Amino acid sequence: MATGIKDKVVILGMGCSKFGERWNCGTEHLLAEAFQEALQDAGIEKGQIGAAWFGSALDRANVGNSAIPMSTALRLEGIPVTRVENMCATGTEALRGAVYAVAAGAVDIALAIGAEKLKDTGYGGLPVTTKGTLNDLIMPYSSAPAGFAQLAAGYRTRYGVSREDLKRAIGRVSWKSHQNGAKNPKAHIQKEVDLDTILNAPMIADPLGLFDCCGVSDGCACAIVTTPDIARGLGKKDLVTIKALQLSLSSGRDVGTAGWDGSYVRNTRIAAKKAYEEAGIKNPRKELSMMEVHDCFSITELVTMEDLGVSADGGAVKDVMDGFFDADGGVPCQIDGGLKCFGHPIGASGLRMAYENYLQLLGRADRRQLKNPTYGLSHNLGGVPYSGVAAISILGLLAH
Amino acid sequence: MSEIGIKSYAAFIPRLRMDRASIAAAHAWSLPALKASGKGERSFCNWDEDSITMAVEATRACLAGGSKHRVGSLVFASTTPPFADLQNASIVVNACALPASTATLDAGGSLRAGLSALIRALRTREDGDAVIVAADDRRSKPGSIQEMQYGGGALALHLGSGGIIAKLVGSASSASSFTDHFRAEGEKYDYYWEERWVRDEGYLKIIPESVERLLKEAGVRADSIDHFCMPATISGAAAAVAKRLKIKPEAVVDNLASKCGDTGTPHALMMLAVALEKATPAQKILVVGFGGGCDALLLETTDAIRSYQSASSVSAALARGVTDKNYTKLLSFGGELDLDWGMRSETDSKTALTQLYRAQDQVVSFIGGRCGNCGAIQFPHLVACVNCGSMEPLTPYPLADEPAKVATFTADWLMYYPAPPLYVGLVQFDNGARVLMEMVDVDPAKFDVGSALRMVFRIKEKDGRRHFNRYFWKAAPIY
Numbered sequence: 001m002a003t004g005i006k007d008k009v010v011i012l013g014m015g016c017s018k019f020g021e022r023w024n025c026g027t028e029h030l031l032a033e034a035f036q037e038a039l040q041d042a043g044i045e046k047g048q049i050g051a052a053w054f055g056s057a058l059d060r061a062n063v064g065n066s067a068i069p070m071s072t073a074l075r076l077e078g079i080p081v082t083r084v085e086n087m088c089a090t091g092t093e094a095l096r097g098a099v100y101a102v103a104a105g106a107v108d109i110a111l112a113i114g115a116e117k118l119k120d121t122g123y124g125g126l127p128v129t130t131k132g133t134l135n136d137l138i139m140p141y142s143s144a145p146a147g148f149a150q151l152a153a154g155y156r157t158r159y160g161v162s163r164e165d166l167k168r169a170i171g172r173v174s175w176k177s178h179q180n181g182a183k184n185p186k187a188h189i190q191k192e193v194d195l196d197t198i199l200n201a202p203m204i205a206d207p208l209g210l211f212d213c214c215g216v217s218d219g220c221a222c223a224i225v226t227t228p229d230i231a232r233g234l235g236k237k238d239l240v241t242i243k244a245l246q247l248s249l250s251s252g253r254d255v256g257t258a259g260w261d262g263s264y265v266r267n268t269r270i271a272a273k274k275a276y277e278e279a280g281i282k283n284p285r286k287e288l289s290m291m292e293v294h295d296c297f298s299i300t301e302l303v304t305m306e307d308l309g310v311s312a313d314g315g316a317v318k319d320v321m322d323g324f325f326d327a328d329g330g331v332p333c334q335i336d337g338g339l340k341c342f343g344h345p346i347g348a349s350g351l352r353m354a355y356e357n358y359l360q361l362l363g364r365a366d367r368r369q370l371k372n373p374t375y376g377l378s379h380n381l382g383g384v385p386y387s388g389v390a391a392i393s394i395l396g397l398l399a400h
Numbered sequence: 401m402s403e404i405g406i407k408s409y410a411a412f413i414p415r416l417r418m419d420r421a422s423i424a425a426a427h428a429w430s431l432p433a434l435k436a437s438g439k440g441e442r443s444f445c446n447w448d449e450d451s452i453t454m455a456v457e458a459t460r461a462c463l464a465g466g467s468k469h470r471v472g473s474l475v476f477a478s479t480t481p482p483f484a485d486l487q488n489a490s491i492v493v494n495a496c497a498l499p500a501s502t503a504t505l506d507a508g509g510s511l512r513a514g515l516s517a518l519i520r521a522l523r524t525r526e527d528g529d530a531v532i533v534a535a536d537d538r539r540s541k542p543g544s545i546q547e548m549q550y551g552g553g554a555l556a557l558h559l560g561s562g563g564i565i566a567k568l569v570g571s572a573s574s575a576s577s578f579t580d581h582f583r584a585e586g587e588k589y590d591y592y593w594e595e596r597w598v599r600d601e602g603y604l605k606i607i608p609e610s611v612e613r614l615l616k617e618a619g620v621r622a623d624s625i626d627h628f629c630m631p632a633t634i635s636g637a638a639a640a641v642a643k644r645l646k647i648k649p650e651a652v653v654d655n656l657a658s659k660c661g662d663t664g665t666p667h668a669l670m671m672l673a674v675a676l677e678k679a680t681p682a683q684k685i686l687v688v689g690f691g692g693g694c695d696a697l698l699l700e701t702t703d704a705i706r707s708y709q710s711a712s713s714v715s716a717a718l719a720r721g722v723t724d725k726n727y728t729k730l731l732s733f734g735g736e737l738d739l740d741w742g743m744r745s746e747t748d749s750k751t752a753l754t755q756l757y758r759a760q761d762q763v764v765s766f767i768g769g770r771c772g773n774c775g776a777i778q779f780p781h782l783v784a785c786v787n788c789g790s791m792e793p794l795t796p797y798p799l800a801d802e803p804a805k806v807a808t809f810t811a812d813w814l815m816y817y818p819a820p821p822l823y824v825g826l827v828q829f830d831n832g833a834r835v836l837m838e839m840v841d842v843d844p845a846k847f848d849v850g851s852a853l854r855m856v857f858r859i860k861e862k863d864g865r866r867h868f869n870r871y872f873w874k875a876a877p878i879y
Contacts, residue, residue, distance in 0.1 A: 123743040125814055130747070133755035137763045137860070138780060138872055140838040142824040146812035150825055153808045157849045206811040206821075256778050256786035258832050262808035262849075386808075386826060386836070 004278040007398055008103045010231045010239040012224045013042025016355040017115075019219035019342045020188040027056075027063045027117045028073035030220035030348075035074055035113060042109075042224040043234060046074070049224065050107030052081045055094035055114030057346035059085075061127040062117050070113065087382025088294060089247065089391035090114060091221065091350025096245050096391075098225050108230055113222035116345030124216055126346075145205035145213050147384030148297040152207050154262015155303060159314045167207050169317040170298035171198040174211045174340055176326050177295060181337020183367045188217040188343040212298040217343025221351035223358075228398055239398040240361045243279035243375065246271040246392045254386040265300075265381060267390035268307035272379075275392040276309075281375065285310045288331050289373030290360060292353035294381040295338040304379060305333070327368070335360065335368050350391060353378035357395045404525050405564030405702070409673045410461035410710055412454045412535075412554040413660050413717040415841055416733075417441040420548055422725040431543050440658030441723055443551040445537045447733045447818035448840065448859040451478045452488055452871065454554035455535040456495040456857040458666075460800070461712035462531065462556035463496065470560065471498045472528020475521065477507040477514035477665050479583070480536045482869060491871065492533060494764040495857045497798055508665070511536075511631070512689025514555070515668040519697050521559050522568040529560035536664030541589045542736055549633045551661025553717075555669040565705040566676060566685065569698040572614035576693040578602050595634050603630075603637050603690060608644050610694040611686065618698055622646045626683040627675035629653045631667035632690070647686070659718050672699075673714045679705055720879070722843075732818070744816035749861040751870050761796065766855060766873045768833055769794030777833040797833075804829040804853045804875060809839060818862075827853055827875045841876040852878045 015037030017030045025033075039046060054070035056062050063069035067083035070076075084093040091114035098110035121127050126144055130136050156166050175195050181187040193211060201209035231239055248270040254260035272284075281287045288310065295301035302320060305311040310331055311319045319325065325333035334340065336356035339349060357376025359365040375396045382389040424438030445454070455476055463471070476489035483491075489504035507513040514534030521530045535554035540546035580598040583590045592598075607630070615622055628651045630638040635657075642652050653671045655662070663670055668689040675685045679701045689695040710716075724730075731737035761767045762780050769781030772792030776785055781794045809825030823839035839847075840858060853875040860872035 121743070125744075128744050128747050128816070133752040134759055134780065136749075137751070137756060137759065137870060139836060140822065140824045141815060141861070142810075142812045142822055143815040145814055146810050146822065146824050149810035149812075150808035153810065153825070153849050202813075203811075204814050206813075208810075251789075252782075252786045255826065255836055256834050257776060258807075258828055258834055262826070 005099060005103060005245050006243050006278055006280065007228070007241050009099045009225050010228050010241045010398055011358055012044065012109065012226045012231055012234070012236065013038045013040070014221070014223045014355050014358050015041065016186055016221040016352055017219050018186050019217045019345065019352070021119050022218040023119065025218065027069065027115050030115050030117065030218060031070060031073045031113060034220040034222045038222045038224050044109065044224065046076070048109050049076065049079065049111045050109055051079055051098070051101050052076055052111040052113065053094040053097035054081060054083045055085070055090040055347040055350070056083060056116060057085050057087060057090045058116065058127055058129065061121055086389050088296065088344070088346055089350060089380040089382045089389045090347045091352065092378070092380050092391035092393055095223055095351060095354060095393065096247070098223065099242050099245060102225050102227055109224060109226045111222060111224055112351060113220065114347035114351045115220035116347040117218050118216050118345055119218050126216065143205060145208050145297055148300050149205040149208045150262055151303050151385050152299045155299070158261050158263040161317060163207060165317065167199060169320045170212055170302055171195055172320050173295065173298040173301045174198050177334045177338040177340035180327055180335050180368065181341025184337045184341065187337040187341040188215050189341045208297050208299065214296050214339035215341065215343030217345050219343065219345035219348045219352065221348045221355050223351055223354060238362055240358050240395050241398040242393065243396045244275035244392065244394040246275040246278065247389065249389045250383070250387045252387065260386060264303055265307050265385045265390065267388060268304055268379065268381065271390040271392045272308045275394055279375070279394045279396070281394070284308060285331065288375050288377055290335050290357065290370055291331060291333045291377045291379065292336065292338065292356055293333060293379040295334055295340050296344060296381065300381060301333065308377070308379065332370060335370060350378065350380045354393055354395060361395060361397055402561040403564065403567055404522060404559060404561050405567035406557055406699070407529070407560045407564055408462050408558040408710065409676060410458050410556050410712040411670060411673055411714040411717040412458040412461065412712065413721070414443045414445050414449055414454065414552045415720055415722055416444050416446055417660070417721040417723050418444050418727070418730045419723050419725045422727050423548060423730070426727040427543050434543070434548065437545060437548040441721065442548065442661030443553055443663070443721065444730050445552045445733060446840070449552070450482050450537050450859060451480050451535040451554070452482050452491050453857050453859065454537070454552065455492045455533045455556070458535065458554035458556035458712070459492060459496045459531055459533050462558050464711040467529065467558065468496070468498055470529040471502055471531055473503040474498065474531040474533065475505045475507050475517040477517050477532065477534040478536055479508050479511060479513070479665050480538060481506060481508060491764065494760060495871065497765045497767065497800065510691035511665050512668065512691045512695045514665045515687060515689035515695045515697060518557060518669065519571045519573070519695055523571065529558060532557045532559065534666035534669055536666060538664050539588050539734060542731060544589070546590060546592070549657070549662050551663045553660060553663035553666050553670060555666040555673055557669060563704050564702055565708045566699040566701050569620065569684065569700050570614050570618035571695070571697045572610045572617065573695045574606065574610045574693045576606055578606060599634050599637050599640070603632060603634070603641055604644060606694050607641050607688050607690060607696070610696040611645055611688065614696045614698055620684065620698060623648055624684055625651050625686045627651055627653055627679060627685040629668060629671035629675055629685065629687040631655060631662060631671055633657065633662045670714060673710070676701070676705065677710070677713050677715060681705055741816050748865065749863040749870065750866065751863065751868055763872055766798065766800040768797045768799045770797040777829070777831045779833055779835045799829060799833060800855045800873065802829050802831055806847070806849050806851045806853060807834065808849065811844070838874045839876070840874045843877070843879065846879070847877055854878050
């Protein structure tokens with residue numbers, strides 16, 4: 001009988017590079033930057049790492065196939081290193097691999113690291129990729145914002161929200177994240193943006209304007225994980241532990257049958273339910289201290305509030321407008337600035353979110369520090385709302 | 401064997417219409433004389449329409465009503481076939497989901513190729529029903545008079561026995577090396593000789609000779625012709641030919657010059673369709689085609705014309721037009737102007753021909769599957785059912801003619817698309833199938849979740865390196 005991951009694995013150390021347009025850094029520099037911080041934080045030598053997982057989503061725009069570019073960049077010699085790719089859930093997948101290896105007793109200490117170099121393409125937005133030989137023949141080549149923008153049509157149709165009210169609510173989602181990101185020295189975009197600018201920005205994919213879309217950045221984040229016993233043996237006192245790690249993927253139902261109305265993301269709902277069960281969370285709106293969710297686009301974040309059960313169905317617009325997710329709200333969301341301000345170097349994002357939850361739980365979040373957080377949730381959404389992957393991790397403090 | 405004749409016809413004219421005054425205005429600095437022809441509108445293909453896609457739409461409409469299984473042959477006539485060596489007619493057959501046993505042929509080489517194919521089919525009385533479909537997407541040099549005169553379009557005719565609306569009376573043809581215009585292999589544009597010579601030595605001599613021979617053989621007087629269909633861009637040419645032949649002036653059928661322009665190979669048939677739309681029983685329709693000689697065809701309508709209604713008449717196809725004044729759109733869609741679409745347009749669109757063939761029923765014919773266990777209709781069809789996961793074999797289920805609605809959509813301004821924005825979303829078929837599709841011909845003011853959609857065959861991607869265009873189905877609103 002499966003017992004879940006709760007409290008079996010702790011984080012020994014984490015690192016996160018400065019995110020942004022790192023014109024003078026290649027992926028190897030970003031990897032080294034985050035890794036060095038994590039090693040120092042963990043207080044171990046590189047040679048103590050028994051296995052590693054490397055998340056990178058776009059091989060051609062980044063460092064190519066396999067984990068070899070990462071093992072070479074960090075000079076990891078003779079240990080198992082695996083590259084994982086699962087669209088925007090890639091970073092969380094790397095963490096999952098490392099955490100499961102430790103929980104299985106296969107290794108004592110494992111590394112999860114995710115990096116993406118998006119700014120070597122010569123243009124804004126994500127690189128254009130093919131979708132496979134059959135899909136290239138039958139699937140429209142739409143952009144990422146076009147995939148998520150469809151949530152807006154579905155949401156306003158289901159709940160009878162006007163175009164204007166929804167536009168304003170998603171605009172406020174971005175406004176709030178910019179407020180937070182302005183306080184984060186590692187964020188790509190560290191500035192506040194007023195709501196009028198957000199609402200009047202050029203259209204990218206109706207109704208998403210420029211400020212409804214996350215940035216495009218280079219970045220890397222990593223975690224070194226081990227068992228609670230080993231961590232204590234290394235002298236660690238306050239331990240951040242994995243409370244839940246869940247993943248849900250589409251079977252094609254929503255894109256291929258009539259059931260889905262476009263107003264929610266099924267994968268998030270399934271992964272959230274399992275994650276809350278695994279972590280022992282009964283009322284997320286009350287128990288979660290903070291959330292780092294996949295705000296690739298503002299409409300995604302708004303819908304995710306309902307999918308995670310923090311807002312009631314149809315209640316996210318009101319919660320957003322009431323400031324429930326602001327830094328001083330009921331459950332602060334994107335306290336580090338989110339993808340909105342960090343950008344979305346795909347392989348790194350899941351680990352970057354965990355990094356903020358980790359800092360907050362240990363009281364190391366500086367000007368962004370929340371009061372006595374207990375649970376931090378992170379959430380990734382890969383693909384598109386009707387065909388994709390959702391990943392959720394919940395971190396918390398290990399009881400002494 | 402019962403008499404063979406025309407059972408049905410259908411026209412397709414691209415929805416886009418270029419305002420000719422806008423063309424003239426763009427050239428006013430250099431070619432002010434064009435202002436004189438800057439009247440009315442001409443049809444032009446969207447970036448994703450070509451002779452094949454137009455032929456498919458015309459053929460589908462022509463065979464609407466369930467007579468596909470009787471089709472034994474199909475001729476695709478065009479001087480602008482997308483492929484020089486790869487049968488265009490076969491693609492039309494597959495896209496229309498006609499029987500694989502259909503005998504196919506590409507005809508071309510002259511603007512009268514469509515009429516020639518019709519005459520041949522009526523005279524040879526082949527087994528099974530025949531489809532003659534003509535289509536052209538004509539290129540013209542910017543600033544040329546042809547840019548004003550040309551249009552795009554397609555016309556399909558369904559021939560067979562039983563319930564025919566028009567029957568063969570007679571035909572006559574001639575061959576001549578009279579060269580009013582030509583386009584050498586590999587060239588983009590047509591080259592024309594002086595109009596006055598073409599009219600006086602060409603139309604007014606070559607056409608009357610064939611027509612007089614035909615009328616004499618058929619024993620029909622010229623003044624008994626009710627409808628005279630003669631495609632010609634030279635103003636007044638058809639009336640002059642009619643006068644010389646002593647055909648009643650009121651019998652001359654409008655050449656659609658001001659409405660859609662000269663569509664080329666389909667144009668003689670397009671004018672025949674105009675005549676059939678107006679005709680009453682027992683009327684005589686004379687159609688001529690010109691180019692490297694002449695074809696003349698005499699038809700007589702039957703009683704069945706009284707109750708016949710085309711699924712897409714020429715007047716209906718004309719009425720679907722939307723006027724556009726952006727001259728650079730005509731240039732860009734026609735390949736005359738290479739706009740800077742940015743780095744996102746630099747992707748390679750090489751088609752895996754093995755994959756295309758494996759999935760041709762899905763990609764070309766838009767055939768989905770119906771689950772043998774739960775009955776769910778789905779596209780694409782993989783091995784396991786999208787609804788119940790069963791691996792019971794799926795039975796083929798055509799989706800091209802199934803009613804559907806918008807489930808979700810957006811207008812994508814980020815992704816490279818030759819006619820931005822790219823409309824994309826989930827298409828919900830009434831039968832339960834759901835497909836993520838490109839949406840085209842969208843009028844944003846009249847488009848939302850729940851809007852009714854129909855399926856259209858279009859170019860999905862153009863391969864700029866190998867020029868093998870991918871065709872697939874898109875969803876268009878029903879206006």
